[in-house]
Each structure stands twice: as structure tokens, then as C-alpha cells.
Amino acid sequence: MRNLTLDGVAISVATEVKYLGLTLDSKLLWRAHVDAVTSKATRAMMVCKSLAGKSWGCTPRILRWMYTMIVKPIVTYGAVAWYSRATIGTVRQTLSKIQRLACVCITGAMRTCPTAALEVILELEPLHLSIEQAAKRTLLNFAREGFGKGKVLSSRNRDKLGTQPPPTLKLSVSLGTFHSIFQAEVYAISMCPEINIRRNYRKERILILSDSQAAVRALSSFEIKSSLVRECVERLNALAEVNDFQLMWVPGHMGVAGNEEADHLPRTAASSTPIGPDPFLAVGPNTIKEMLRRDNSKLRELHWLGTMGQRQAKSLLGGYNLSRYRLLMDLPKEKLRIITGFLTGHCKLRGHLHKLGIWSSDLCRFCDAAKETPLHLLMECDAVARRRYRSIGHVWPREEHIHSLSPGSIMKFIDTLGLVDVL
Numbered sequence: 001m002r003n004l005t006l007d008g009v010a011i012s013v014a015t016e017v018k019y020l021g022l023t024l025d026s027k028l029l030w031r032a033h034v035d036a037v038t039s040k041a042t043r044a045m046m047v048c049k050s051l052a053g054k055s056w057g058c059t060p061r062i063l064r065w066m067y068t069m070i071v072k073p074i075v076t077y078g079a080v081a082w083y084s085r086a087t088i089g090t091v092r093q094t095l096s097k098i099q100r101l102a103c104v105c106i107t108g109a110m111r112t113c114p115t116a117a118l119e120v121i122l123e124l125e126p127l128h129l130s131i132e133q134a135a136k137r138t139l140l141n142f143a144r145e146g147f148g149k150g151k152v153l154s155s156r157n158r159d160k161l162g163t164q165p166p167p168t169l170k171l172s173v174s175l176g177t178f179h180s181i182f183q184a185e186v187y188a189i190s191m192c193p194e195i196n197i198r199r200n201y202r203k204e205r206i207l208i209l210s211d212s213q214a215a216v217r218a219l220s221s222f223e224i225k226s227s228l229v230r231e232c233v234e235r236l237n238a239l240a241e242v243n244d245f246q247l248m249w250v251p252g253h254m255g256v257a258g259n260e261e262a263d264h265l266p267r268t269a270a271s272s273t274p275i276g277p278d279p280f281l282a283v284g285p286n287t288i289k290e291m292l293r294r295d296n297s298k299l300r301e302l303h304w305l306g307t308m309g310q311r312q313a314k315s316l317l318g319g320y321n322l323s324r325y326r327l328l329m330d331l332p333k334e335k336l337r338i339i340t341g342f343l344t345g346h347c348k349l350r351g352h353l354h355k356l357g358i359w360s361s362d363l364c365r366f367c368d369a370a371k372e373t374p375l376h377l378l379m380e381c382d383a384v385a386r387r388r389y390r391s392i393g394h395v396w397p398r399e400e401h402i403h404s405l406s407p408g409s410i411m412k413f414i415d416t417l418g419l420v421d422v423l
């Protein structure tokens, strides 16, 4: 290695090299890469942060958009190569600092507010899970249907459907668990030319009927996005070269011979076991998207439940909640800050201020009998029971009532207690 020269000049050995945006180190530990993306993402987040202040600038919705569309892709880029690095505890902590910066910037939460609770409020999974998801998406895309442009299918010979004898061959094939209805329809059509080609038909009049408009449209479309459709078009073209062939759409349940019967056949196939490893067909993009979404929501919920402490936030927030997040994103900055503080317990109520050493007593200002926390005010305090009923509709709400409360009614409750200026 030391003696390698080019034009008489010795080539020096580098321990790090940047290739396609990934920083590779000599031992492939990805330490340098993580350091590089962390500082790059932090710089980008600081730029986003400078676009908004406490009462001016970008709305929380725009800030969240900037984080997910600009900052997060910097981190998740090339994840399939280095995601194993993100499973290390210290790396997770480094990554969570970036997300924390974003969460605090979007919500305006207190410095003490835990990141996990803010992630639940903002519907963001922890960053190490985003990296895992990105890696999974890339890997699954290898099994996905390909892209490409196919030939135009001739449709010049479509004449009226005459009386046809009922089909003699009945076939049902099980496609495993990952296929979509569209894929099954296209697969069924592509089986027809395959069987006909195998039978070595020549100069025959062949008519293929399908009641799937989507499949027929995809097969006659100029642009073909799915390799399954392309394969089907190729088979149909091969059949059409030596036969008089037509593909026709027929409306379902219209008394076409064989159509009613074809509707019953899938039941036979569904109960049988497919031959070969699943996925039997290349997995469609929507199926992959849905699988990843389900996987992600399961993992992030487990992460949230597994975080230590945060009794207040766990009781008040429950878990991830999409409709609550949407309503929160419609709120102005100041209200979002107040509600975030209230729902996480990290707000200027006496219980928390006492913990920080700012207030002498932690007792409730209304009943003077218990620690003043959001949980106490929302569920236990006798002194505000009537006001609680007026604003949230329950005198003694249970945790599930609290989880389903809209941000609007929580804000109303805070308002009736006269705490808006305090918080």
C-alpha cells in the first residue's frame, strides 16, 4: 500500500473518504458519517429556528414541515448502509438531540420538557426509528415492482361481444398475503396468454374478458409503471403476433358466461396454500407503504411506553393521537406552547416550579391540599370541580376522557381557571 505511486507521485492512504454523500471510514464503523450528518442537520435546524420567534415568524405547522422535509432527510439519507450504527445507545442520544431541538422549536416548550412526550404530541417517531424505517423501505423496494415504459397495446379490433360458449378450463391460483386486488386482476389476465401460448395456438380468434377496468386501462396505457403489467403486455403481444386476439372489459354481474363463475373461484384459491415462498408476486408500492406505516406506529408506541418516568405526560397524553395532533397544528403558537406545557406537566404550575426551586410551596392554589399539577387540576381538585364540568363536561374525568379531550376544551379549562397568563 505504501509503495503505490501514480506518475511517480506516492498515493497517500486516507482513513476517510466521502462517496455519494456517505462518509466511509477505513473500518466501516460509520462514526465519521454520523458526526457529519449530525452537525449538518443541526446547522439546517438552526436555520429553520431562526425563521421563527416566540410570537412571530413561521407557524408550528410550517416549522414541523421544514423539519420533516429538510432536516430529517439529511439524517436518514443512505440509512440502509449505516442503520446498524443508529442502534447504539450513545448514537441514539446524539440523534435525539436533533429531534429535541426541532420539537422545542415547534412547540415552544420549556427546557425541562422530555423529548419523548413532545414526540407523541407532534406525531414524530424517535429519529433512530426513522432511520430504521428508511433502511427497511430501501430493502423492501428491492422486492418491489420495477419501473419502465412498455409498448402500446393495440386495441383496434374491439368489436361487440357475441354469444360465447362457457369456458371449459377453470383455474384459481393463490397469491399469498402481500398482493393487491389490482395485481391479482393483472395476474389473472396474464395467465390467459400464457396458457394459450403453451397450447401453441395459431391463427385462432382469442377473446380475453376481464371485469377489472383498472387492469384493462393499465394494460392499454402508454406509460407502464409496473413490471407485472409490462410482463402481461409482453405476453399478450406475443399471443397477438400469431393470433387474432382481443382484450375486452365487461361489466361485472351482467350475465356474461363464465364471469359469475370467475367471481366464485377466488374463494377456492384463498383457502389453498400458494406454492413457493411469499411474496409470490413482487410487492406493490402501496402494500409496502402500508406495511411500513403499521410497523412504525407499533414501534413508536412501544418506545413511548418503554420510556422511564413521565407519569404526568403518560396519564394526560395516552399514546400517539393523529386527530389531536391535527387540531394542535391549527392552533396559534402561544396556545400550542401553553397546551404542550400543560399536557406534559412541564409548565409554570406550582408543582413544577417548586421542583425547579423557583417557588416555595408546591400546594394547589385552589384547594391548598395537594400538589399543583395538571393531573391534579384535570382529575382530582375539589375546588375546581364545577369549572371542570363546565369546560370539559366531566366532574371527575377518567384517564380515557382526558385522552379524548380536544385541545380546544383543554384551553377552555385553563382559561376558566384564569391560568392563561400564569402558564
Ligand SMILES: [Zn+2]
Residues within 6 Å of the ligand: 364, 365, 366, 367, 368, 369, 370, 376, 377, 380, 381, 382, 383
Ligand atoms: Zn387543588
